[in-house]
Amino acid sequence: MPNPSRQGLLTIGEVASRTGLAVSAIRYYDDQGLVAARRTPGGKRMFLRSDIRRLSFILIAQQMGFSLEEIRIQLKQLPLERTPTKRDWEKISRGFRSHLDARIAMLERLRDRLDGCIGCGCLSLEACKLYNPGDRMRETGTGPRLVLQKQADE
Template structure:
């Protein structure tokens, strides 16, 4: 048994096999500081088993549309020097939950208002007279205010 295996470390190939990520992606995430490989005397990257969870989290978060910077901010809350425990993951989930809830709310508003007024200020649809009479949503700012914000002070809810 190698020293790395005795310490519970996995090679980059083993991590790739367990996560489904390409070795090049794992190297990139390591270079970006999202995971922290340990190096053998020969320079080979070795990873903790807990890095499988970190990498899986990165993969899922990216598929949900989060940027690497948003993911990095959340992962900074996890310890690098030890395997994150349940409490560590609960802390990170609270921050991510707020982002997800906001995105879910925006998607629901988009779904519910896409066929009518989205508060864009165009006033080209007859229905806008019902949802946004006299373009009151413009007071909340430019763009699709009725989708981007939970409510606007235009009587639109």
């Protein structure tokens, strides 16, 4: 095989160095189809430079709490065979934006309601007698509904 660096390919060690990910994590993402390593005749994994961006996106998305399946769905919109364009990344960011907006709204509800009734049905706080007298919220479902569900006034 010709010199990989002349073809614009990077070794897994070079990709690890550039992304800060462990080699084992990069192998895992490759095995999961989130990136697509090229193989040398000897089986060595080689990566396009554009895989650095894909792997960095995976790292960021995981730190934001997205599951690998959610990340996979978004990454399917990006080409594996070429470097993604600005338009490609704009498309994927629109999909992620709606998920992020929903998470931000839920975090704001959590922040704003955590010191009061969260709608869990425990009736242990004095304020729950005001928010949920007689545990009437049990009729609407289970769990911390005041935090998890968007209210009509929002």
